[in-house]
Amino acid sequence: METNNNLSAEQSLKIISETMARNCRAIEKNQGTYYILWGVILTLVSAIIYLLWNGTGNPIWNYLWFLIPAIGVPAAIFISKRNDCAPKTYLHKTVGLIWCAFGITAVCLTILTCTVNPFVLDTYLITSLFGFTILSTGIVIKSWPIITSGALVVLLGALYTNYGGAQICLIWLFSGVIMTIGGAIAKLIRR
Amino acid sequence: MFRKLNPLLHSELRLAVMSILIGVEEADFVYIRKQTGATAGNLSVQIDKLSEAGYITVEKGFKGKKPCTTCRATDTGVKAFNEYVDALKDYLSLQDWR
Numbered sequence: 001m002e003t004n005n006n007l008s009a010e011q012s013l014k015i016i017s018e019t020m021a022r023n024c025r026a027i028e029k030n031q032g033t034y035y036i037l038w039g040v041i042l043t044l045v046s047a048i049i050y051l052l053w054n055g056t057g058n059p060i061w062n063y064l065w066f067l068i069p070a071i072g073v074p075a076a077i078f079i080s081k082r083n084d085c086a087p088k089t090y091l092h093k094t095v096g097l098i099w100c101a102f103g104i105t106a107v108c109l110t111i112l113t114c115t116v117n118p119f120v121l122d123t124y125l126i127t128s129l130f131g132f133t134i135l136s137t138g139i140v141i142k143s144w145p146i147i148t149s150g151a152l153v154v155l156l157g158a159l160y161t162n163y164g165g166a167q168i169c170l171i172w173l174f175s176g177v178i179m180t181i182g183g184a185i186a187k188l189i190r191r
Numbered sequence: 192m193f194r195k196l197n198p199l200l201h202s203e204l205r206l207a208v209m210s211i212l213i214g215v216e217e218a219d220f221v222y223i224r225k226q227t228g229a230t231a232g233n234l235s236v237q238i239d240k241l242s243e244a245g246y247i248t249v250e251k252g253f254k255g256k257k258p259c260t261t262c263r264a265t266d267t268g269v270k271a272f273n274e275y276v277d278a279l280k281d282y283l284s285l286q287d288w289r
Contacts, residue, residue: 001201007202007203009279009282009283010283011203012196012201012206012275012279013279013283014205015203015206015210016206016210016276019206019207019210019211019226019227020210020211020213020214022226023210023211023214023215024214024227026222026226027214027215041253049208070223081255087211087215087216087217087219087222088216088217088218089214089215089216090215090216092216093216177198
């Protein structure tokens with residue numbers, strides 16, 4: 001692109017629309033990556049906890065849930081550094097804030113469960129919140145695979161209200177699978 | 192009566208730079224260069240012109256050990272861009288009418 005100052009009105013509009021379209025494609029290119037990352041980690045960790053908890057009957061393996069942020073955060077930072085050329089958008093900021101709100105709520109509920117009332121954090125509540133967060137993100141970024149996966153996770157939580165013990169891990173395992181599939185479809189569509 | 196097209200924006204590369212920055216919060220110099228396909232020298236000159244007019248802000252810093260130039264559209268820039276697009280629409284509607 002050169003410094004051409006003799007543009008017609010049509011040429012100017014063409015430059016604006018083509019540049020904006022190219023920009024949108026570049027921004028949306030990695031849209032599903034983070035869903036795939038967190039979905040895969042969630043699936044693997046919940047599968048490991050399920051197998052260990054089910055095999056030994058000891059709920060102490062629940063401490064392994066901390067593996068999710070321990071693996072996920074450095075991996076997400078690594079991916080974002082690889083794409084450090086990508087521009088920051090208002091959508092990225094909004095999505096970040098939505099997930100931040102989910103993180104804070106989940107941590108507060110966990111603390112309340114451990115200190116005040118052990119029944120505050122039930123599986124349905126946290127799964128619904130998780131699904132709702134995915135759903136909200138999908139609406140913000142206008143991605144139907146993400147919207148669908150969010151809605152499915154909310155429904156999944158409701159279906160598994162009668163389960164307990166190690167079976168709870170299965171809810172998270174399926175949530176992770178749904179999230180991964182949603183992310184993969186979103187990524188394929190945007191290519 | 193037609194509004195005069197803003198001469199600062201009525202340039203291929205500067206218009207492309209503004210079109211990129213209008214849709215994002217901020218963008219890296221390298222990203223803008225890739226998106227426009229311009230040479231670094233030419234892009235740098237055009238970015239300086241937009242910056243001098245107060246249409247964009249340019250922040251030079253580091254990302255890790257790498258130098259990094261970040262550009263952002265200002266409110267003045269957004270307003271000028273919107274006026275430019277409105278003026279273009281006027282021109283095009285007259286052409287349709289003829």
